[in-house]
Amino acid sequence: MTTHHIRLAFDLMGDLFPDETSKEVASYLNRKGPLPFALLVRDLNIPAVNIARSLATLAIHDIIECHEDARTNSKRILYAFNLKRTLYILHYSKCIHCARQLYGFDGELIIEELLLNGKQRMSTLLVTVYERLIKAGKDPQIHSLQSIKESFKLLVSAQFLQRITINETKSNISTVVEESLTNLVQIPEITQEGWKYLLSSQQDESNEPSTKKFKSTKLIFGDEKIFWKVNFQRFFAYLRDQELIQAFTNRIDQNAGEIVRTILRLTEVKPSPERTIPISFIEIAKTMATAGLQMNEDLLQKYINLIMDDVNNCVVKVGDQGRGTYIVDFQKALSGLTKAHIQSFLRERFGSNALRIYNMLEERGCLSQKQIEDMAMINAKEAQQYVYSMFIDGMLTLEELSKANDFNPTRTFYFFRVNLYNGVLSLLDHSYKTMSNLMQRHQFERERHRKLIDKRDKVDAIIHSLREQNGEEEQIKEVEDILSPMEKEQIQKLDAAFRKIDLAQLQLTETILLLEMYLSISNSTAPVQKKTGSKAVAEKLLETTVQR
């Protein structure tokens, strides 16, 4: 919950909800904690209607949570700001990309709509996605309503979407229904009327606005009470799996990556954050054969032996049923990956000698400054510099062990230790700040060249409308010439710069996701400062006497 963390969250919110009220409300709630509506109205100088509207929008996105005030028992609703959920905005683009890769255009648009709207009914979702597809010029035969519904079904069965029901008694608070495997998700069936309406609107021309056909009576689609939202944890698990596969491909080779992919896919049936269900060798072999990857069983066995030795031993053999049963231990996998990220960070920032010192410390536990200089085969002065810069950055911790009772500097040992938890925290903070910096820079560039961008947008709009009305080539060329060649060059440079910034942001989300997952899954905490000296001894004695 550092400054940069909060800063980034508000930057992201400002991006997604450009009106100022949401940001103000959220920042106030962040500062003061959960508050009831009345207090918000009283303290902020914003009309109550606006506050209510922004609260509603944010609540639908789960950025603001509503819960009952349990303490005073007064049946008031408290609104609390959820910082973690706000940061998920970072990963929106990646989620959409995943959906596109797995489920095509339909899937991509479904996820995009859901992300932008928070929660939606299936019927409204289908309608909006269909309209968007038609507008984008896709063939209505291929991307029909049926196909969209099919994609929706697939998404739900893969648990990328979650179902929400509204609790009747507490009508203003929604609860998320966790669907277990045994209870197959009921895709709501749209009633006959609703279906007829949708089909009829499909046959009409896409240009006619559908409001013309709007019937006076409100349609019942049959799923009034069932809402859907995106299951972020599932997407994150998928992204983590991708990272793992990439790591294996880098370490061994392509085939190893494929094997790990099959293992992970087989375990998607029952996802759990810490470790997968056991998969037997025979299953792997069968799946690989059906997937078309030619590999005889001997080779597969050899590969699996290699895989077991790699990436922090995250693939573990747990038994011998079915010629060997294997699980993937995500805790180990994530710690191996985060270590790789931290090592790369240290190597680039401080130099390969610093990395050497870091690895040495990790292996040996704790070392004093003198011992580091001797073992690392680096100049004493340089070694000192590296150790202290890493210490300042939070990658190493210092432990004091005094020979005497007073911590006289000449008579105490100073040991440096590697602390992965602290290192991850500081790297995460660094990433948050970098992300804010990138967003700031983006904003700044946009402001600086605003006129140019506006001009370009207008020209593009004119060209587009001309094309639609089948204007002549000469007209289009004339319009294009509004922009001078120098301006065009500038625009090109600007576009390249924006692309670079976007790419950088996208790649950075990779690190952030990995580090956050590591923190949530690791059960290590900040190490307790070891106490030595008479005070500690006295405390220990007191403890034991009290126990007796």
Place this chain on the structure above:
Amino acid sequence: MSNTHPKSEFIVPSASTFDPINLESEILQLCLQFPNGVSNKILENSFPNITLEQRVNAINRLLALHKIDLLTSSTEPGTYIYRIRDQINKSNSSISIGNEITDPMERTVYQIVEESGNLGIWMRDIRFKVKLSPTILNKILKSLESKKLIKAVKSVHANKKKVYMLYELTPDPSITGGTWYSDQEFEAEFVRILNEQCARLLDERREESIEKFPNDPFLQRTSSFMSSSELVSIINQMGISTVTLTVQDIESILYTLICDGKIEKMIVASTTMNANGTKQNLYKSIKSMIDSAPIVRNPCGICPIFNDCHDEGLITPKTLKSNDYHKQQACRLINNQFTKRDHLKSKNIVEVIIERPPELVHDGKTVTFRKEDYHIIIANFPYHRRSKSESDKNKINRFYLIVNSKVDSFSLNLRQQIPIVQQLIK
């Protein structure tokens, strides 16, 4: 008065009739009685009538005549023992080597240095054993060194520490540092070259094994391992280093490569007998898990002034030069010039540089302002710094002015802008 003694009294030999030669021979006889040595205490008890000075004289003479030896006691540290010198078994005596040494103190010191063998002994330790004052000890050590019996060797670990050892001995590797140190200096270049060579050899072996077994990953892996003894022989053949390297040396280099993340190690029980014994270390080159962490692909990841970068101020994401990111530029910013201004600004203090041109100098020591007195100005600019040398009037004085935050920094040329100074003061 002694003549009036009654006859029955025991006649005590007075000081005037004291015979030093007699004393010496008596001491010698005592030493012969105790071949293991006679301590001071025993001497005291045997000759109660002799003063300390006489005893000391006698012993010194005996020592000078090489009749007895001065030794330090092992049972009671700090006391001395006198032992008869064995004339017959001279060669067996451990101190017969130092025959040229006449001074018994020197001989003791020499003995101590000899005992320390290869490692040498520090001056403070000698002093602890012999309990001599530092000046005397220094003199003794210098004379021994000039006689080329001992030498001083500087240790690589502690720069100022000198240890003494016998002239002929070669110092122990722990002091000189071994293969990696030459002339007390750590050979970083040498280590680096060896590092690179080993990494290259292992990489080449890995490429070979990939080509040899394209279909079998397990064989690929096992054949890309090389043992440390193999590497040693190859490196020695290549002739990079002037001295032959041992397996230990190469293993320490390979350890640094492991820490670099470039290779990995496996310990196996070897099938062939070699000097190492039954265990062997195998090394293999590996690739890293990720090419580079995304955070370092941004300039922010490796920015040296990352911690100073904020929303406002001089160093923001907006003021980053968009074409290349030069570390030199960042270093320029780190240099105090701009950040100091920023830092002062945050405290609402502005640095005012006042140059005092020579025309204003009234006499060699004071400066005349037009209407204001120097002291008044100083009084109104409570934060100031004088030039270091008062005599040099052309040096710039820095005055720190407290202003409201809207004012930017400015420099005053005192001659032209005195009115402004007046204004500010008022």
